[in-house]
Amino acid sequence: MRPDQLQLAMFSIHSSPIGELGTKNTGGMSVYIRELSRKLGSRGHRVDIYTKLNGSGHDQIIDLYDNVRLIHLSAGNNGHVQKLTLYYYLADFLRSLEKFKNQQDLHYDLIHSHYWLSGRLGNWVQERWNIPHIIMFHTLGVVKNIMGLAEQEPDLRIATERKLVKSSQRILAPTPVEKQNLIEFYHAAGEKIGVVPCGVNLDLFQPRDKRTARKMLGLDEHMPTALYVGRFDPIKGIERLLEAFAHLRRRQPAQLLLIGGDGPQTDEFQNLRQLAQELGIADSVTFVGRIEQNRMPPYYCAADTLVIPSYYESFGLVGLESLACGTPVVSTPVGAMSAILQNGKAGALVNNTGPVPLADGIASIFAKQKAGEFSAEKVRASVCHFGWQHVAEDILKEYAAVFNRRSPHELPKASARASCQ
Numbered sequence: 001m002r003p004d005q006l007q008l009a010m011f012s013i014h015s016s017p018i019g020e021l022g023t024k025n026t027g028g029m030s031v032y033i034r035e036l037s038r039k040l041g042s043r044g045h046r047v048d049i050y051t052k053l054n055g056s057g058h059d060q061i062i063d064l065y066d067n068v069r070l071i072h073l074s075a076g077n078n079g080h081v082q083k084l085t086l087y088y089y090l091a092d093f094l095r096s097l098e099k100f101k102n103q104q105d106l107h108y109d110l111i112h113s114h115y116w117l118s119g120r121l122g123n124w125v126q127e128r129w130n131i132p133h134i135i136m137f138h139t140l141g142v143v144k145n146i147m148g149l150a151e152q153e154p155d156l157r158i159a160t161e162r163k164l165v166k167s168s169q170r171i172l173a174p175t176p177v178e179k180q181n182l183i184e185f186y187h188a189a190g191e192k193i194g195v196v197p198c199g200v201n202l203d204l205f206q207p208r209d210k211r212t213a214r215k216m217l218g219l220d221e222h223m224p225t226a227l228y229v230g231r232f233d234p235i236k237g238i239e240r241l242l243e244a245f246a247h248l249r250r251r252q253p254a255q256l257l258l259i260g261g262d263g264p265q266t267d268e269f270q271n272l273r274q275l276a277q278e279l280g281i282a283d284s285v286t287f288v289g290r291i292e293q294n295r296m297p298p299y300y301c302a303a304d305t306l307v308i309p310s311y312y313e314s315f316g317l318v319g320l321e322s323l324a325c326g327t328p329v330v331s332t333p334v335g336a337m338s339a340i341l342q343n344g345k346a347g348a349l350v351n352n353t354g355p356v357p358l359a360d361g362i363a364s365i366f367a368k369q370k371a372g373e374f375s376a377e378k379v380r381a382s383v384c385h386f387g388w389q390h391v392a393e394d395i396l397k398e399y400a401a402v403f404n405r406r407s408p409h410e411l412p413k414a415s416a417r418a419s420c421q
Contacts, residue, residue, distance in 0.1 A: 006045045006399065009108040009125070010037065011118035013093060014083050016051045017070060018062070020290055028233050028317035029114055032198055034064070039392035041067035045256045048106070050097060052086070073097055083117065084154055087378065090121050097125070110399055114138060116157055119164040126167075132402045135164055136172040139314050142185040147311045150234040162186055169402045172395075174198050174315040175336055194398040197336060199391035200320035200383055205297055207376035208325030213302035224254040224366040226330075227303035229296070230310075231317040232261040232268035237309035237332065239275060243355035244309070246279040246361055256281075259288045259299060300325035305347065305365040309358060310334045323347075323383045326376025328369075330361040346382040 006118040010033065017033045037047045046067045053060075053072040062070040075086070075093035100106075111133045113122035119135045126133035141153035141161055150244040165171065165188045173195050176367035182188040214221050226245070230236050237325050238258070245256050269287065276282045291299065300306065306322035308331035323329060323340070328347035331337035341349040368374055 004044060006040075006110060007106075007108045008040065008045060008047045009111050010047055010049045011111065011113045012049060012051050012115070013075075013090070013118045014052065014086050014115060015375065016054065016058075016072075017049055018058075018064070026199065027181055029059045031317055032136075032138075033114055034200045034394060035199060035201060035388045036395060037068045039388045040395070041065045043392065043396075045386075045396075048108075052089075056397065071100065073100060084156065086117055087120065087160075090117070091125075094121060094124055097121075098128075098271060110134065110402065112136070116141070116164065117162050118170070120160055123164060123167050126169075132169040133167070134172060134398065134402060135168045136174075137161065137164075137182075137246050137314075139312070140178070140181055140185065143181050143312055144235060147235060149311055168192075170194060170398060172196055172398060175339075176253065177335075177338070178314050194401070196391060196394045196398060197386060198315045198317050198320070199388035200317070200324045200386050202384070202387045204294060205300065205321045205324035207380060208297065208301045210301055213298040216298050217302050219302055220255065224252065224369075225257065225303045226255045227259070227299060227306045227322075227327075228309070228363055229259045229299070229306065229321075232266070232272065232292065235311050237311050237353075238272055240353070240355050240358065241307055241309040242272065242275050242279055242281065242285070244358035244362065245285070246281050247356055247359035248282060249281050251359075251363065252366070254284060254362075254366070256285045257288050257299065257303065258285065259291050259296075261287070261290065263289070296321065297325055300327045302328055304369045305330050305362060305363060307358070308332065308334065308337060309353075311353070313337070320383050322387050323379055324386075326374075326379045328365050328374050328379055330358070330365055332358070340382055346379045 012033050015030055017030045017142045018028055030083045033049060040047050049070045050073060051070065052075050055354050058072055060072050064070050073093055073096035074356045076087040076213055108131060110131055111122045111125055113135045122135060141157040145152050171182060171188060173182060173193050174197055176195055179193045179195050182193055183190055211221055211234060219225065228238060229239060232238060236257050246255055263269060276285045300322045306318065306327055306329045308316055308319055308329060310332055312367040313335035319329045319331060319337050323346055329341060329347045330350060331341055332350055332353045337351065341347045350357050350361040
């Protein structure tokens with residue numbers, strides 16, 4: 001093993017990093033895996049990302065970036081399956097993985113798993129290959145169940161997560177809150193958990209003129225505009241956002257753009273559209289649909305605020321993207337937003353998460369935007385230290401800690417954080 005040229009096996013079984021963002025099983029985790037791998041590859045480390053073949057017609061091996069490959073392997077019937085069902089195909093996936101590894105004569109230094117399903121595979125492989133296994137859960141089943149908003153996460157998931165907490169060499173959490181969740185609900189050892197935030201592509205997400213962005217998107221130049229970006233899932237709080245927007249509309253004209261979802265044929269879309277009609281705001285709510293990430297900056301820049309109405313986020317990547325574009329965020333106290341927004345300089349944190357306080361938070365940002373109280377440069381400055389190059393540095397320290405059996409804090413410090421420029 002050369003510490004400057006690690007061979008990494010990364011598992012993202014249920015969700016492909018090149019899947020359609022904003023759809024049911026593809027969100028911030030896919031962005032995280034892509035961007036982290038890209039930065040690791042640029043530093044000379046070799047990353048193979050393994051995911052399930054899903055009948056999409058992709059080649060088995062796709063070169064994503066320098067030193068980074070995406071590898072599709074067979075499991076079950078190779079079609080789309082429910083996440084829980086995929087658990088029972090993991091043995092198939094393991095056989096495909098072993099066959100591919102042997103045919104290619106591959107050897108890895110470390111396994112980095114994402115989500116509990118991939119973690120189960122990583123646990124098996126760690127024993128077979130006798131190499132360290134690091135896991136990032138991205139969301140936790142117990143915490144989702146506490147919210148009680150949708151179908152309960154199965155006992156199988158909770159039990160598997162508890163086993164992985166014990167068996168993995170190291171656990172990565174994106175925030176101190178998520179670390180505490182692991183300790184409180186899973187009895188994880190605190191010294192085993194490394195806290196490394198998610199990142200944002202500061203080259204892609206940059207401020208641009210709001211008027212120009214609105215003209216490009218065909219939006220009213222003067223209408224106060226709120227934006228939602230993400231999956232259409234009950235835990236995301238979109239229903240609460242629509243209720244808040246109805247309260248807001250009684251006070252002032254405004255428009256709401258919803259980006260994401262699996263399309264108008266789905267129950268989630270139909271239910272949200274029906275709710276907008278019942279609330280009397282259908283004429284002010286636009287279901288934009290799914291937008292590729294590289295086309296997102298104009299939407300962030302055209303909005304007066306991004307709204308994160310979620311009941312639970314392990315981090316909240318879209319918040320970073322909006323702030324990097326200079327657009328303030330209104331958020332419930334979830335993920336990293338609790339820390340980033342607490343001083344009010346980059347948006348508003350709504351601690352009372354009902355629809356009326358959420359409406360008040362959005363209205364306050366609209367008023368401050370109209371008064372010119374937000375500087376795009378200062379809003380962007382709130383996330384300068386979240387660039388992916390910094391995240392990669394910290395992740396490599398976590399990897400090194402596993403090999404050296406030392407705390408990351410004992411290892412040489414990374415280079416000083418760069419500015420946004």
